[in-house]
Amino acid sequence: MVLLIFLISINDFHVIPQNSDQEHTASSSPDLLPALRQRKRPEAGRRKLTAMNSDALILAADSALRTLLAEPRASRPTPTPATPSATLSEDERREAAALMRVNHVGEVCAQALYTGQMLASRDPALQAKLAEASREETDHLAWTLERLRDLNDRPSLLNPLWYAGAFAIGYTAGKLGGDRLSLGFVVETENQVEAHLNSHMDRLPAGDTASRAIVAQMKDDEVQHARMAERAGAVPLPGPIKGLMKVAAKVMTTVAHRI
Numbered sequence: 001m002v003l004l005i006f007l008i009s010i011n012d013f014h015v016i017p018q019n020s021d022q023e024h025t026a027s028s029s030p031d032l033l034p035a036l037r038q039r040k041r042p043e044a045g046r047r048k049l050t051a052m053n054s055d056a057l058i059l060a061a062d063s064a065l066r067t068l069l070a071e072p073r074a075s076r077p078t079p080t081p082a083t084p085s086a087t088l089s090e091d092e093r094r095e096a097a098a099l100m101r102v103n104h105v106g107e108v109c110a111q112a113l114y115t116g117q118m119l120a121s122r123d124p125a126l127q128a129k130l131a132e133a134s135r136e137e138t139d140h141l142a143w144t145l146e147r148l149r150d151l152n153d154r155p156s157l158l159n160p161l162w163y164a165g166a167f168a169i170g171y172t173a174g175k176l177g178g179d180r181l182s183l184g185f186v187v188e189t190e191n192q193v194e195a196h197l198n199s200h201m202d203r204l205p206a207g208d209t210a211s212r213a214i215v216a217q218m219k220d221d222e223v224q225h226a227r228m229a230e231r232a233g234a235v236p237l238p239g240p241i242k243g244l245m246k247v248a249a250k251v252m253t254t255v256a257h258r259i
């Protein structure tokens with residue numbers, strides 16, 4: 001419901017009129033790329049936060065529903081530890097589950113951010129790079145969900161809220177800042193996620209080797225996503241924006257640890 005309200009509110013934010021053909025998509029395929037490629041390149045002009053038309057809204061809603069309700073399918077096997085996990089005490093199980101719930105929320109947000117940025121961009125090469133990173137984020141989504149279940153726990157109850165907020169940030173960054181600032185946003189996000197995952201390696205129970213193997217592979221992937229964005233021409237974000245992102249991440253991780 002929160003997501004629907006958010007999507008409707010964005011659709012009402014009409015700054016410039018649009019040609020109905022301009023954002024036409026051929027289908028609402030689960031893979032965003034084929035649909036995005038059907039869109040015509042925009043005319044040169046001043047950058048504005050344009051409203052999403054109904055096709056783009058359908059793509060956004062489709063991605064949101066798949067992230068929040070469908071069973072994520074990983075393209076790579078779940079990372080396995082060199083030694084099996086030890087039997088965890090109840091306190092250790094609860095702490096490990098809370099940390100993996102936070103990580104799962106992070107991956108829900110990653111799906112939303114990349115989807116928002118792909119919909120905001122008109123550059124097919126950039127969309128392909130974002131889609132490639134997004135596929136690895138889907139692996140992370142599936143691995144963290146699987147581990148949460150193995151730990152007999154549940155995902156965050158607020159995932160629709162996290163998704164809506166992250167999508168709004170990704171779409172707005174791409175539309176208002178353009179592709180290079182959007183890429184700068186990827187670099188800063190992935191750098192913060194890497195630091196966050198490093199802290200989890202300190203906090204996860206020593207015997208929970210299964211969660212540790214997943215977090216270690218995720219960390220390696222996030223570093224590569226940041227390097228990809230740098231190579232693609234990312235510009236550094238202003239300090240206050242980085243600070244705001246850290247505050248938002250702190251709120252999310254603190255709440256998701258419990259709810």
Ligand SMILES: [Fe+2]
Binds near residue numbers: 106110137140218
């Ligand atoms: Fe990730």
Ligand SMILES: [Fe+2]
Binds near residue numbers: 110133137190
């Ligand atoms: Fe990433």
